[in-house]
Amino acid sequence: MQTNFTADQLRDSATARSNEILRSCVHCGFCTATCPTYQVLGDELDSPRGRIYLIKDMLEQGRPADEKTVKHIDRCLSCLSCMTTCPSGVHYMHLVDHAREYIEATYKRPFSDRAIRWMLARVLPYPMRFRLALLGAKLVRPLAHVLPDARLRAMVALAPKTIPPVSRNDDAQVFPATAPRRMRVALMTGCAQRALNTDINDATIRLLRRLGCDVVVTKGQGCCGALTHHMGKTGESHRSAAANIRAWGAEIAGEGLDAIVINTSGCGTTVKDYGHMFREDALADQAAQISALALDVSQLLERLEMPDGAPKGLRVAYHAACSLQHGQKVKTAPKDLLKRAGFEVVEPADSHLCCGSAGTYNIMQPEISAQLKARKVQTLEAGKPDIIAAGNIGCMMQIGSGTGIPVVHTVELLDWAMGGPKPAALTS
Structure with a gap:
């Protein structure tokens, strides 16, 4: 052009x-x-x-x-x-x-747009604020139909029926390997995920420890910056990202890290782009180093050569999150790991298409998002699965709001296959 x-x-x-x-x-x-x-x-x-x-x-x-x-x-x-x-x-x-x-x-947006975007930027990246907002949404849900804005109705509809208790595993600490040590890795605990589903980080820690990893939750880490970055709020997103770069950089300079493991693929795509985002900043070298160390949890599990498991007799429909398959080009690892663990894996038609979650998209563009969700749920259910697996909390919430089939994170299934607890979504 x-x-x-x-x-x-x-x-x-x-x-x-x-x-x-x-x-x-x-x-x-x-x-x-x-x-x-x-x-x-x-x-x-x-x-x-x-x-x-x-x-x-x-x-x-x-x-x-x-x-x-x-x-x-x-x-x-x-x-x-x-x-x-x-x-x-x-x-x-x-x-x-x-x-x-x-x-x-x-561009000066209409007041309602500015207000909703301001609220999302001030709530979603902060787990405790997000928890309070979820509690508020539960109270408002019976009256959601009278809310004047479709985006507010979508926001309330997406709130889960139950909010998990706060997990102390998200606090800064080190979880030592329970098998001969092979790696020392930092776990990004995220922001929205800490309010919506604490089982994912818990399962990740258990599984990595079993496979010989010291798992470090570093002091000072937080939101990756993706939510505000995709709103064009560069100053806010860079402040969040810079905090992570400094936190992980200090750990690298101290006892060292072999990888930074991320189990929310939307965050992973952004962290892997820190090198570009900070290319002209004083943190440029550290940012590039962080991006080079960042791995989706499925990439790390492949390197650790997770052992084979016995057949489970369960059919899993694997949903490929866009941020994982397109943003990070990680396409086969999650499916290969599930098969190796003993699950039968099926893929939906048009697996390359988005489920409509896309960060805050399902709130800001509820009509388009609803159409994409309906299409995705239909193709997933067509495989007649017992379980739907995904590697991104946003996709899990979006798909889960449209189907009765349990939706769990891939790492929860892998943890279960290696002796961890049965995922809560499969016990209810």
């Missing part, structure tokens, strides 16, 4: 990076075939190619974002299926992230 940025514009590193990405696009349109929003809405401007044209025009002209551009960028899930499909290697993630930052800086 031909671009016409001025020399002054290209002195800005974000614009220079977007220029590189735009020039790599050859207009082929392959991305439209796998874009969930294009399939649902049928509008070229709701495809990656259409959004690329809108972003190019906005950035080249150097004009404030307009309502039309914002509408179509907001409808993007950032599922990154287009990056998997693209034969030219267009790095759409960095482009749309820049566009969102530009929109945040130049």
Whole structure:
């Protein structure tokens, strides 16, 4: 694609990076075939190619974002299926992230939009605030139908019926290996996951200890920054990310780390991009080191060569989270591990398509999200599974709200297969 940025514009590193990405696009349109929003809405401007044209025009002209551009960028899930499909290697993630930052800086949203986005940014990344919000949502649920905004109704509907107790395993500490030590790893405990499902981190710690890992929960770590990053709130997202970089950097400089393990794939995609996010910052070298050490839990378990298990007689439908299969290019590891543990694994049709969760998307775009959820649940249930497994808490909550089949994290099943407790979702 031909671009016409001025020399002054290209002195800005974000614009220079977007220029590189735009020039790599050859207009082929392959991305439209796998874009969930294009399939649902049928509008070229709701495809990656259409959004690329809108972003190019906005950035080249150097004009404030307009309502039309914002509408179509907001409808993007950032599922990154287009990056998997693209034969030219267009790095759409960095482009749309820049566009969102530009929109945040130049466009004044309606008051209701600003209020909801402010609330989400102040609540979701903070586990205790999130817990209080979930309690409030439970109280409001009987009256949800009278709420004036569909986004508020969606927010209430997504709140779980039960809120798990606070887990002390999320506090800063070291869990020593219970088998001969092979690695020393830091576990990212996350933010929303700590409020929604504490069993995931507990299962991860048990499993890694059995496989010879000292598991470190570092003091000072917190939200990865993804939630605010995808809202274009770069200052907030970078503050969260910088806290993690410093916390893990101190641990590396101390007793050292062999890996930073992440069991929420949406977080993993962001942490693996810290090197790019901080490329011009004083933390650049540390950020690059953190990104190089970051692994999805399934990647680490493959390296640890988890032993085979006896057949379980259970059929598991594996949902591939977009952030894992497209964002991190981790596609076979979770399925291979489940099979090795003794589960029968089935995949849904169109497994590359998003479930509609996408961070806060199911709140901000509830109608489109609901259509994507219905499609995903239908394809998962078609395999007649006993269990649905996924590697991302957002996907688990989204799919779980649309099916009666138990939805559990992949690591919970693997922990159970190796002698851990039966996942709570399978006992109720």
